[in-house]
Amino acid sequence: MLKNRLKERRAALGVNQQELGRMAGVSRQTISLIERGDYSPSVTLALTLAKICGVAVEDIFSLEEENDEK
Amino acid sequence: MKSNNDPIKQENKKALPRFILVVALSLVLGGALGVALVSLSLEEFDSALAGLGLFFTNHVAAWLIAALPVVEFAVCLPIYFSAKKQLSAWDGEDETAGGEVEAKLSVCIWITGLCTVLAFFLLSALFAGFVGNAGTPQMMPAPMFFGGVAGFLVNLFAPMVLQQKLVDLTKRLNPEKRGSVYDTKFQKKWYESCDEAERLIIGQCAFKAYRAMCAACMALWVVFALGGMFFDWGFLPAMAVCIVWGVGQSAYAWSCLKASGPGENT
Numbered sequence: 001m002l003k004n005r006l007k008e009r010r011a012a013l014g015v016n017q018q019e020l021g022r023m024a025g026v027s028r029q030t031i032s033l034i035e036r037g038d039y040s041p042s043v044t045l046a047l048t049l050a051k052i053c054g055v056a057v058e059d060i061f062s063l064e065e066e067n068d069e070k
Numbered sequence: 071m072k073s074n075n076d077p078i079k080q081e082n083k084k085a086l087p088r089f090i091l092v093v094a095l096s097l098v099l100g101g102a103l104g105v106a107l108v109s110l111s112l113e114e115f116d117s118a119l120a121g122l123g124l125f126f127t128n129h130v131a132a133w134l135i136a137a138l139p140v141v142e143f144a145v146c147l148p149i150y151f152s153a154k155k156q157l158s159a160w161d162g163e164d165e166t167a168g169g170e171v172e173a174k175l176s177v178c179i180w181i182t183g184l185c186t187v188l189a190f191f192l193l194s195a196l197f198a199g200f201v202g203n204a205g206t207p208q209m210m211p212a213p214m215f216f217g218g219v220a221g222f223l224v225n226l227f228a229p230m231v232l233q234q235k236l237v238d239l240t241k242r243l244n245p246e247k248r249g250s251v252y253d254t255k256f257q258k259k260w261y262e263s264c265d266e267a268e269r270l271i272i273g274q275c276a277f278k279a280y281r282a283m284c285a286a287c288m289a290l291w292v293v294f295a296l297g298g299m300f301f302d303w304g305f306l307p308a309m310a311v312c313i314v315w316g317v318g319q320s321a322y323a324w325s326c327l328k329a330s331g332p333g334e335n336t
Contacts (some may be wrong), residue, residue, distance in 0.1 A: 016161075016162045016163045017163065018162045019162075022246070025265070026265040027244050027247075027265050027267070027268060028243075029172075029268065030265050039270070041266070042266055
């Protein structure tokens with residue numbers, strides 16, 4: 001599962017969802033969906049968001065280990 | 071590679087009994103319905119149905135078509151103004167408020183779309199009552215027919231004005247959106263201005279709509295096939311349903327075929 005810290009990075013940048021969306025060329029809803037974990041962005045969008053935030057893509061997106069309880 | 075543990079075969083084996091049960095139940099239900107219809111007094115039912123249809127076309131359709139835009143505006147305008155007020159007060163950050171505005175606009179667009187479909191249905195009822203019954207005592211009075219047609223024209227433009235207002239407000243909420251309702255390529259332009267997540271959502275909604283259409287066509291086909299067998303409906307209604315069904319199936323299959331081809335991503 002993909003977890004992300006986009007909300008924190010956006011707050012650090014001091015922009016709202018609409019503004020970040022405009023900077024990344026996507027809608028406010030898409031930023032909202034990503035922040036809520038309801039949508040996993042494409043590689044292109046993930047890289048674009050990382051570039052806007054001035055961090056590596058891994059600093060925003062990471063894979064959450066699933067519990068292998070058997 | 072043949073194996074008893076083939077997961078494909080196992081899945082089929084698991085699903086087959088349920089499928090056979092559904093088909094058997096459908097056959098039994100269909101048969102029972104057929105027998106029930108035969109044993110009932112069909113002529114009486116058929117003439118009652120025809121009388122109801124005549125009453126609807128001659129006395130209800132014209133009034134309904136006149137009332138439709140009034141109801142449409144009465145329902146949608148308060149929702150629209152509420153959404154507009156909420157949008158004016160929105161700071162661009164509160165997700166709940168933004169979501170609520172979008173939900174309100176979507177409900178209005180849904181209502182206006184349904185009203186347009188209903189207006190076309192009522193127009194066909196008017197045609198049946200006036201042109202279809204021309205020269206017979208059941209013919210609809212001319213003033214009622216022409217009044218109904220005028221009502222239809224109002225119904226054609228009223229949703230357009232309302233939709234333009236709704237789309238403009240949606241564009242204010244989402245400034246990246248493109249297209250005007252008055253543009254013949256509105257849907258295409260709107261889709262093109264949607265980003266990857268929105269297109270994914272559109273795809274998911276379209277799939278649900280496709281499944282709903284298939285289920286509705288199947289149910290309607292049963293009704294019209296029975297109507298063709300036991301009443302004087304002919305096979306035209308069932309054929310019309312099958313055409314819609316076939317077009318939906320073909321559009322879906324063709325789009326899948328195109329999308330899975332090399333270099334295609336839309």
